[in-house]
Amino acid sequence: MNEISSPQLPEMTAIWQETLNWQPTPEQQILFQQLFELIIQFNQQLNLTRLTEPEEFWEKHLWDSFRGISFLLSEKNLLSPGTKFIDIGTGGGFPGIPVALIFPESSVTLLDSTRKKITALTTILEELKINNTLPWVGRAEALGQHPKHRESYDFALLRAVAPPSVSAEYALPLLKVGGTAILYRGHWTPEEEQQLISAVKQLGGVLESVDGFNTPLTQSIRHCLYLKKVRPTAKQYPRAIGVPGQKPL
């Protein structure tokens, strides 16, 4: 592999601790470094990410992925062997691959509609010897009606995939009752919140909390939205491919 400076820069050690009250192990840090190098390598043929500088990768891919699930870093008892995650619209593998790396006893489905992205991720996962993921080519609208996937996940993660109510329609049918969808967003407004609350109610969920924060290096604005599924989702959701985006709830 080419020499590429590590995304695990010395100052990051203190930031993990201060912001997440958590530290990756040395083995996990080596895997993060290898993940970075493989993504840079694949980016030469395929646009997996536009974040190619080590600091950008560290902050906007690694740190950001973990910030959304930080409650699981501190409350380990919320996870049990076999806890199921799905990363909907995983693209270059975020947040799903970092989550799979640190929770090897959980399984993480990596869903994307673009076959070549999933093919690249499959090679990256083989190189990293990560065997707790299920890379899957397809649309969230189709997977949500698939009998083996519908109502089967504990956590759904969605970052930069679709507007909030569309993301909710992708995620909630896939969750078990009691499961949580985590929507990773940038800016967030009260108007968006009202629209999301109404959509989530139709899908069998509630908006449990909104967590606003800044990223640690560039102070970029972020919000994570936590949707809890409280009853089964009506059969009609998700609607046919393309409809959630064309006619958001």
Ligand SMILES: C[S@@+](CC[C@H](N)C(=O)[O-])C[C@H]1O[C@@H](n2cnc3c(N)ncnc32)[C@H](O)[C@@H]1O
């Ligand atoms: C902007 S990328 C975000 C990638 C990654 N989550 C991240 O934050 O770096 C959005 C991805 O979502 C995928 N996508 C969009 N709509 C989808 C759908 N309905 N079902 C599955 N994948 C979808 C696209 O193919 C694309 O790879």
